[in-house]
Amino acid sequence: MIMHSILAHSAIISPVLRILAAWMLVLSFALLAQRRLLSLIRLLAWQGVTLAVGTALVGQLTGDPVLWVSAVLTLSIKGILMPYVLHYLLRRLQVRGDVEMTLNVPSTQLLGILLVVFAFSIAAPLDGYLPAATHGMLGIALAAFLLSFLMMITRRKAISQIVGFLAMDNALFFAATSATLGMPLIVELGIALDTLIGLVVIGVFFFQIRDTFDSLDLHYLEHIREDK
Amino acid sequence: MTSLIGWRDQCFQILFVVAAAPLLAGWLQTVRALLQNRRSAGILQPYRDLFRLFHKETLIPEQSSWLFQFSPYVMFGAKIMAVAIVPIIANGLPLASAADVIALVGLLAVARIFQVLAAMDTGTAFGSYGAHREMLISALAEPALLAALFTASLLARSTSLVQIVHLSQIQLFSIHPSMVFAAIAFGFVLLVENARIPVDNPATHLELTMIHEAMVLEYSGRHLALLEWAAQLKLFLYMTIGFALFLPWGIAAKPSLTSLVIAAGLVLVKLFFAVVVLALIETLLAKKRLFRVPEFAITGFLFGVIGLLSHFMLGS
Numbered sequence: 001m002i003m004h005s006i007l008a009h010s011a012i013i014s015p016v017l018r019i020l021a022a023w024m025l026v027l028s029f030a031l032l033a034q035r036r037l038l039s040l041i042r043l044l045a046w047q048g049v050t051l052a053v054g055t056a057l058v059g060q061l062t063g064d065p066v067l068w069v070s071a072v073l074t075l076s077i078k079g080i081l082m083p084y085v086l087h088y089l090l091r092r093l094q095v096r097g098d099v100e101m102t103l104n105v106p107s108t109q110l111l112g113i114l115l116v117v118f119a120f121s122i123a124a125p126l127d128g129y130l131p132a133a134t135h136g137m138l139g140i141a142l143a144a145f146l147l148s149f150l151m152m153i154t155r156r157k158a159i160s161q162i163v164g165f166l167a168m169d170n171a172l173f174f175a176a177t178s179a180t181l182g183m184p185l186i187v188e189l190g191i192a193l194d195t196l197i198g199l200v201v202i203g204v205f206f207f208q209i210r211d212t213f214d215s216l217d218l219h220y221l222e223h224i225r226e227d228k
Numbered sequence: 229m230t231s232l233i234g235w236r237d238q239c240f241q242i243l244f245v246v247a248a249a250p251l252l253a254g255w256l257q258t259v260r261a262l263l264q265n266r267r268s269a270g271i272l273q274p275y276r277d278l279f280r281l282f283h284k285e286t287l288i289p290e291q292s293s294w295l296f297q298f299s300p301y302v303m304f305g306a307k308i309m310a311v312a313i314v315p316i317i318a319n320g321l322p323l324a325s326a327a328d329v330i331a332l333v334g335l336l337a338v339a340r341i342f343q344v345l346a347a348m349d350t351g352t353a354f355g356s357y358g359a360h361r362e363m364l365i366s367a368l369a370e371p372a373l374l375a376a377l378f379t380a381s382l383l384a385r386s387t388s389l390v391q392i393v394h395l396s397q398i399q400l401f402s403i404h405p406s407m408v409f410a411a412i413a414f415g416f417v418l419l420v421e422n423a424r425i426p427v428d429n430p431a432t433h434l435e436l437t438m439i440h441e442a443m444v445l446e447y448s449g450r451h452l453a454l455l456e457w458a459a460q461l462k463l464f465l466y467m468t469i470g471f472a473l474f475l476p477w478g479i480a481a482k483p484s485l486t487s488l489v490i491a492a493g494l495v496l497v498k499l500f501f502a503v504v505v506l507a508l509i510e511t512l513l514a515k516k517r518l519f520r521v522p523e524f525a526i527t528g529f530l531f532g533v534i535g536l537l538s539h540f541m542l543g544s
Contacts, residue, residue, distance in 0.1 A: 015404075018542050022405040022534070026412075029530060033523070106526045113533050120541050136542040 013061050014132075020054045021140045024174060025116070028147040031167055032112050032154075033105050037095060040163045041086045047170050048078030055177055058134070067182045074173070077192050082166060082199060089203050090159065093210055100156040100217070108154055112147050119143035134178040141175030158209060158216040162202055169195055234322040237480075237488060241318060244492055245311045245468075249460040250274035252467075252499055259507035274460065278453050286449030289350045299346035300447070300454040306339035307461040315393045316468040317491040318480040328387040329377040332469075333370065336421075339458070340366055347443035354435065358442025361518065365427065365439065368525035369420040372413050375532025379410035380473050382539050389472060397476045405542050409535030411474045416528025418466045418506075420521075422459070425510040427521050430459075437518060467502050468495065 027047045034040050052075035059067030101108070123139030130138060148171055152164035173191070176183050206216065213220040254271040261268035288297060310332055312323040327335070344362055347355035377387075383404065384392040423430045423440035433441050444455050472479065478494035480487040516524055 018405045019408060021542070022409060022538055025534060025538075026409075026531075029527075029534075033527065105523045109523075109526055109530050113530060116534065116537060120537055124541070136538075139541045140538075 013057050014135075017054060017057055017061075017134065017137070020050055020057070021137045021174075021178070024050055024054075024144055024171075025140050025147075028144040028167065028171070029109065029112055031163065032108055032147055032151050035101075035105075037090060037157075037159055038087075040160055041083050041090070044086070044163050044166055044170075045079055045083035047167060048074060048080075048082065051170055051174055051177075052079055054174065055182070058177055058181055062181050064182055066185045069185060070182065070188050073188065073192060077196065078166075078170060078173075081196075085199055085203070086159070086163070089206060093159075093206060093216065095157070095159060095216060101154050102156065103154050108150065112150060115146040115150060116143040119146050130179060131181050134181065137178035138175060141171050141178055144171035144174065147171075156217050156219060158202075158206055158218050161218065162199075166195070166199075231322060234320075237318045238312060238321045238323055240488055241316055241321065242308060242311055245316060245464055246308065246457075246461065248496070249457065249464040250278060252464050252503065253460040255500070256463075256503045256507055259504055260510060263507055263511040274456075278457060281448075281453035281456070282450050284449045286451055289352075289446055292350050292446075295342075295349045296346050296446070297451065299342040300451045300458070302342045303339040303458045304454045304461075306335050306342075307458050307465060310335045310465055311461065313389065314465065314469055315389055315472050315476075315479050317495055318488060319393050319397075320390050320481070324390050325388070329381060329389055329392075330374075330387055332389070333374055333377065336462075337370065339462075343443055343455075347446075350446045352446065354442045354445050358439055358445070361439045362443060365420060365521055365525055368522055368529055369417050372525065372528040372532045373417045373421070375529065375536055376410040376413040376417065377473070379406050379532070379535040379539055382536070383407065393472050393476050393479060394481075396473070397479070397481070404539075406535045406539035407474065409531050409538060411470070413528050413530075413532035413535060414470055414473065416524065416531065418470065419509070420525050420528065422463045422466060424506065426513045426516050426524055429515050437515060464499075467499055470502070471495065471498050 024047065027043055027050065031040060031043050031047075034043060052071045055067055055074055056071035059065070059071060103111075119142040120139040123136075123142050126138055127136055130136075145168055148164045148167035151167065152161050155161050155164065169191075173188075209218075209221075210216055251271065251274070253274045257273065258268040258271050312321070313327045313332060313335075315321070315324060340362065344359040347359040347362075349355075380392050380396070381387045383399075383406070384395040386392065386395075418424070420427050428439040428441075429437065430440055432438065433445075435442070440459070444452065447455055475498060478491055478498075480491035
């Protein structure tokens with residue numbers, strides 16, 4: 001009877017998980033295409049919320065209470081706290097205007113499609129080792145990872161690069177959850193703390209960069225040479 | 229005997245769609261007017277417009293060739309043929325086996341090519357730039373449409389619309405992630421191809437932005453009436469293709485007159501809600517700059533490709 005209810009659960013949960021995974025990919029593409037900083041941060045928050053819901057669903061599937069704790073942590077840190085901190089930084093730094101891109105949006109998107117094909121073809125042989133409920137999600141996580149990487153490469157401003165970095169972290173977290181059905185809590189806590197501290201350090205850097213160059217555009221950093 | 233019933237259903241579907249297409253446009257205008265705090269001209273206004281245009285004098289530009297007069301009929305005819313093969317109110321119609329989804333896209337492309345050629349035929353600047361813009365955008369929208377249709381074809385293992393609708397009525401494709409993507413891609417294509425607001429605004433003649441209106445600028449009288457009717461048919465067609473792929477409930481499978489009438493009623497109910505959604509989109513979104521439109525279209529293509537890929541990745 002209990003076995004039966006678990007089966008019935010997974011019959012509902014795994015399609016929802018798949019749709020969430022797909023939604024994750026959509027959010028990564030949206031991050032890639034978005035020009036405005038505020039919307040970028042909002043998209044990042046949505047990614048965090050999606051991640052939390054996914055973790056909670058995996059927790060429901062495996063009946064592991066640790067995953068619920070992890071879901072709550074994810075929601076509070078990635079869904080609420082980090083976007084809030086970024087928002088605060090944006091306001092304090094008074095960054096205005098659109099994000100400058102090194103490549104136009106359609107070419108970035110097409111490059112993104114190529115990356116997704118690449119990620120899927122790499123992850124496909126590993127599919128057999130994954131739990132049945134998260135079949136195929138490693139490819140999506142890898143694709144999301146590569147897309148965030150592409151986003152970091154194509155942006156000039158420091159804040160959007162940080163958003164790309166955090167999206168990369170989200171993708172890694174997603175990969176871990178889907179590949180192992182939940183990491184040990186101590187590892188997750190460590191990673192969460194690392195990212196938070198990283199964010200604080202980066203925040204301090206932002207102010208330094210702006211004080212030195214009057215801008216957050218990172219290509220000014222290229223002018224710093226020792227031989228001058 | 230069965231074939232006779234099939235042909236009766238076929239005729240019923242074509243006549244029903246051709247008669248109801250202006251009603252759809254009228255309802256869309258009414259909802260948009262309500263949402264924007266305007267007084268609407270009434271849901272029957274497109275019929276009155278068509279009636280008026282059919283009774284007006286038809287002018288033909290001096291320097292134009294036969295193509296100019298010919299293409300409204302081709303466009304209208306292509307739309308009617310497309311209506312005949314899509315399972316709108318009944319599945320498995322006699323003409324449906326004549327073409328699959330690829331041929332359907334081809335039919336729509338024929339209509340587009342004739343419209344573009346006719347627009348360039350008059351040699352005016354407006355027609356020419358409208359034609360160029362149309363080709364720029366549809367070159368991106370058509371692959372998106374094909375990707376969305378191929379996703380459904382992969383799930384049904386057939387490019388025949390009859391087979392796709394038949395299987396999706398049993399298996400409920402809609403909760404499949406790749407179908408969700410295909411549906412989003414299809415939504416993008418619907419907005420792009422039917423000159424809806426983020427892409428084009430058919431209610432204005434602003435030369436900086438117009439696409440569709442620039443192409444029909446030289447037409448008058450019954451030619452213009454046919455073109456407008458064809459545009460309304462196109463919107464109807466796209467919406468019902470969407471229903472056939474993603475919301476196939478209620479398309480009649482059994483050949484009986486009552487089931488046909490019920491199916492027609494259901495299609496009208498679905499269209500009622502789809503138009504409300506479309507009007508909301510058109511009211512909430514702003515018209516995009518022309519150079520941002522390719523981005524919009526490529527996003528649709530992106531969703532289509534992700535749908536195709538996730539079919540392979542996430543399995544069926």
